[in-house]
Amino acid sequence: MTEAAKQDGPIPDVPMFDYRAQLKPLRAQMLAAIDRVLDSGTLILGGEVEAFERAFAEAHGGGHAVGVNSGTDALVIAFLALGVQPGDEIVTVANTAVPTVSAIRMVGAMPVFVDVDPRTALMDLEQVAAALGKRTKVVVPVHLYGNMVDVDRLRTVVAGRGIAIVEDCAQAQGATLRGRPAGTFGDIAAYSFYPTKNLGAYGDGGACLTRDAQLAERLRSHRMYGFAGAYYAERDGINSRLDPIQAAILGVKLPHLPQWVERRRALAALYDRSLPPHVPRVVAAADVAHGYHLYVVRVADRDRVRDELRARGVMTGVHYPHAIHRMRAYAALPGAQQSLPHSEALAREVLSLPMWPELGEDAVQRVAAAVAAVVR
Numbered sequence: 001m002t003e004a005a006k007q008d009g010p011i012p013d014v015p016m017f018d019y020r021a022q023l024k025p026l027r028a029q030m031l032a033a034i035d036r037v038l039d040s041g042t043l044i045l046g047g048e049v050e051a052f053e054r055a056f057a058e059a060h061g062g063g064h065a066v067g068v069n070s071g072t073d074a075l076v077i078a079f080l081a082l083g084v085q086p087g088d089e090i091v092t093v094a095n096t097a098v099p100t101v102s103a104i105r106m107v108g109a110m111p112v113f114v115d116v117d118p119r120t121a122l123m124d125l126e127q128v129a130a131a132l133g134k135r136t137k138v139v140v141p142v143h144l145y146g147n148m149v150d151v152d153r154l155r156t157v158v159a160g161r162g163i164a165i166v167e168d169c170a171q172a173q174g175a176t177l178r179g180r181p182a183g184t185f186g187d188i189a190a191y192s193f194y195p196t197k198n199l200g201a202y203g204d205g206g207a208c209l210t211r212d213a214q215l216a217e218r219l220r221s222h223r224m225y226g227f228a229g230a231y232y233a234e235r236d237g238i239n240s241r242l243d244p245i246q247a248a249i250l251g252v253k254l255p256h257l258p259q260w261v262e263r264r265r266a267l268a269a270l271y272d273r274s275l276p277p278h279v280p281r282v283v284a285a286a287d288v289a290h291g292y293h294l295y296v297v298r299v300a301d302r303d304r305v306r307d308e309l310r311a312r313g314v315m316t317g318v319h320y321p322h323a324i325h326r327m328r329a330y331a332a333l334p335g336a337q338q339s340l341p342h343s344e345a346l347a348r349e350v351l352s353l354p355m356w357p358e359l360g361e362d363a364v365q366r367v368a369a370a371v372a373a374v375v376r
């Protein structure tokens with residue numbers, strides 16, 4: 001038995017995700033980068049984090065990147081930097097990952113949910129205007145699965161009301177809208193480097209991106225106790241800093257991101273061609289070059305389909321099985337009882353198929369054949 005198999009059990013025939021294939025060609029460079037950090041004499045922030053922040057901002061056409069401990073913290077710190085106060089309202093969607101909403105709650109704000117377009121699974125911009133109120137401080141469009149909300153259009157909906165836009169880019173690295181990268185449209189963008197993401201660390205990590213130098217300074221202050229200068233708190237803050245070892249690893253990986261995303265697109269196109277036509281897909285929005293963090297179809301009878309796919313050696317995921325306004329944690333919120341029919345239907349039906357850049361074409365075809373065999 002191999003070392004990996006001893007630790008993690010036998011590798012399934014087609015797993016949902018496997019970072020080890022990507023590790024192989026980059027291992028020597030990553031170990032050298034980690035060594036550099038160990039020898040540097042700086043284990044918190046410092047040159048490695050700054051170098052990655054510069055490279056990450058440059059990869060997005062400029063601005064300021066601020067490395068933090070996770071995508072969740074990137075959202076929390078973005079809200080703090082924008083001056084969100086307890087009781088303020090933040091408009092978002094209920095079919096996202098829980099952290100989009102837990103971050104809103106961590107700053108004491110109230111999530112206000114709008115439904116999504118059932119074809120793209122993205123925020124329905126037609127519904128946003130009606131959700132805005134006197135206390136609305138921020139709208140968070142979630143670029144779910146690597147698909148992208150039209151943030152330019154959203155900007156026109158919120159215009160003139162002093163409402164900020166924080167793009168949740170956790171799943172959207174490498175996606176573009178009319179040729180512009182996700183994260184360059186809003187006031188601040190929040191990224192996650194969770195290991196499965198299009199650009200993943202080897203542990204937790206995240207970043208904020210903004211073009212506004214003053215906001216960047218506030219983000220930096222909030223991620224470190226609210227400091228302005230040594231041992232002096234100018235504002236409330238937390239401790240959430242991108243680890244230099246993770247920054248060094250991410251610096252090795254970043255130049256490969258465009259080609260990895262291209263590969264995801266090629267695999268998605270192969271899924272498009274190979275899956276039977278009666279299986280509906282969640283589709284790319286207009287003008288979007290999708291980043292395909294996830295490739296998502298819809299099936300009724302999902303539990304049975306998953307079981308039968310597993311029996312054929314095909315692992316799948318569900319992103320996500322519960323609409324957030326229906327979760328116990330949020331039962332006391334005003335929006336808990338509202339009806340969001342498309343978000344709720346997606347929660348019942350979405351199914352994510354295996355997707356990562358090193359996945360082979362043969363594996364995609366095998367998955368598609370298994371789906372054809374089990375989806376009625």
Ligand SMILES: Cc1ncc(COP(=O)(O)O)c(C=O)c1O
Pocket residue numbers: 070071072073096097099100142144168170171191192193194204205206
């Ligand atoms: C849409 C979305 N937002 C936020 C997050 C939070 O990121 P993290 O897990 O790095 O805290 C994630 C990742 O899980 C996500 O998918």
